[in-house]
Amino acid sequence: MRIGELAELTGVSRRLLRYYEEQELIKACRTENGYRAYSLETADRVRQIRGLLDAGLSTRAIKQLLPCLNGSKSIDIPWVAPETMEMLERERDGLTARIDVLTRNRDAIQSYLDRVAG
Amino acid sequence: MRIGELAELTGVSRRLLRYYEEQELIKACRTENGYRAYSLETADRVRQIRGLLDAGLSTRAIKQLLPCLNGSKSIDIPWVAPETMEMLERERDGLTARIDVLTRNRDAIQSYLDRVAG
DNA sequence: ATTGACCTTCACATCAATGTGACGGTTCAA
DNA sequence: TTGAACCGTCACATTGATGTGAAGGTCAAT
Known part of the structure; x- marks a missing residue:
């Protein structure tokens, strides 16, 4: 295409x-x-x-x-360089941190909405 | 300060x-x-x-x-404009979408790491 | 009184993600 | 064969988050 x-x-x-x-x-x-x-x-x-x-x-x-x-x-994942693994672990941890921040804030919004609507 | x-x-x-x-x-x-x-x-x-x-x-x-x-x-949340509520719901949904994308990708990284290390 | 470490505003620079548009080539159908 | 609708590259513009630095005010310690 x-x-x-x-x-x-x-x-x-x-x-x-x-x-x-x-x-x-x-x-x-x-x-x-x-x-x-x-x-x-x-x-x-x-x-x-x-x-x-x-x-x-x-x-x-x-x-x-x-x-x-x-x-x-x-x-076929025959061999992965240790640096690559470390990079991926860092990325994974970065994503986890992002997810945590977003989740906390989303939950805060939700509980605000609950309080207002309730 | x-x-x-x-x-x-x-x-x-x-x-x-x-x-x-x-x-x-x-x-x-x-x-x-x-x-x-x-x-x-x-x-x-x-x-x-x-x-x-x-x-x-x-x-x-x-x-x-x-x-x-x-x-x-x-x-004291005496009164919240409906538009505000809608905005917050949109933001909440936006955050949820972000969280889902990030979570999926973090999990994919994790499972890749598991496969490589395992 | 001077100096150094703060502070102010302002302006210009940069980087990444994106838009816009110029200028020119290709293809296809009328 | 001409025009519309694609495609190509290139370059310049913009927006948001940031850095850098100039020109000058304040203050405390020497």
């Missing part, structure tokens, strides 16, 4: 799709005429990227995370 | 403390000579703001949320 269709499908502008490619979050083949060609799974990947961006992650962080999150299916 | 002390206490630069004031996230009185004077609780508030910013919220969203999150203690 070409970039316009992918943009339509995902709700992400062409400009941003090119940007994500530049940031190495997605890949695109090229047809003879130079047009980008995307596989269907790219749409899912773009949606995943949007979710993470909307959740406050940077493209840089996302770039680090995505390979691990998607390589899930492939069972 | 003055701005330098607050910055020291919270690890947030003077520049940003002024910025947060400009964005109406915190308030400061002024002493005769024009210096900002902060109450002690401001430090907690600043830490809360940092948490939310680090978790990916904008100052604009934080400005909307903070009054509700802190007015918690005061039991």
Whole structure:
């Protein structure tokens, strides 16, 4: 599929799709005429990227995370560098911290709403 | 306390403390000579703001949320505009969506780590 | 009285994520 | 063959969160 269709499908502008490619979050083949060609799974990947961006992650962080999150299916994980593991642990802890802050604040909103409505 | 002390206490630069004031996230009185004077609780508030910013919220969203999150203690909630309630419900749902995305991805990292280490 | 450590405002710089639009090529249908 | 609807690159603009630093006021200690 070409970039316009992918943009339509995902709700992400062409400009941003090119940007994500530049940031190495997605890949695109090229047809003879130079047009980008995307596989269907790219749409899912773009949606995943949007979710993470909307959740406050940077493209840089996302770039680090995505390979691990998607390589899930492939069972061949023969060897992972210790630094990579440490990076992932740091990212995991960072996400956990974010989750905790957001959860606390969401619960505070909820209890405020409860008190007001009750 | 003055701005330098607050910055020291919270690890947030003077520049940003002024910025947060400009964005109406915190308030400061002024002493005769024009210096900002902060109450002690401001430090907690600043830490809360940092948490939310680090978790990916904008100052604009934080400005909307903070009054509700802190007015918690005061039991006098005589009347809340329906639009305010709706705004809070939207914010709550937004936070929940963020939390879900982050949780899914953290769990994916964790299971990757488990698989690699196992 | 001077110096150093504060403070003020203001303005300009930067970075990431995003928009907008110019200029030009490709393809397809009328 | 021409025009619409795509595509490409490139560059400049904007917004939000931040840094940096200039020019000047205040204050306390020397």
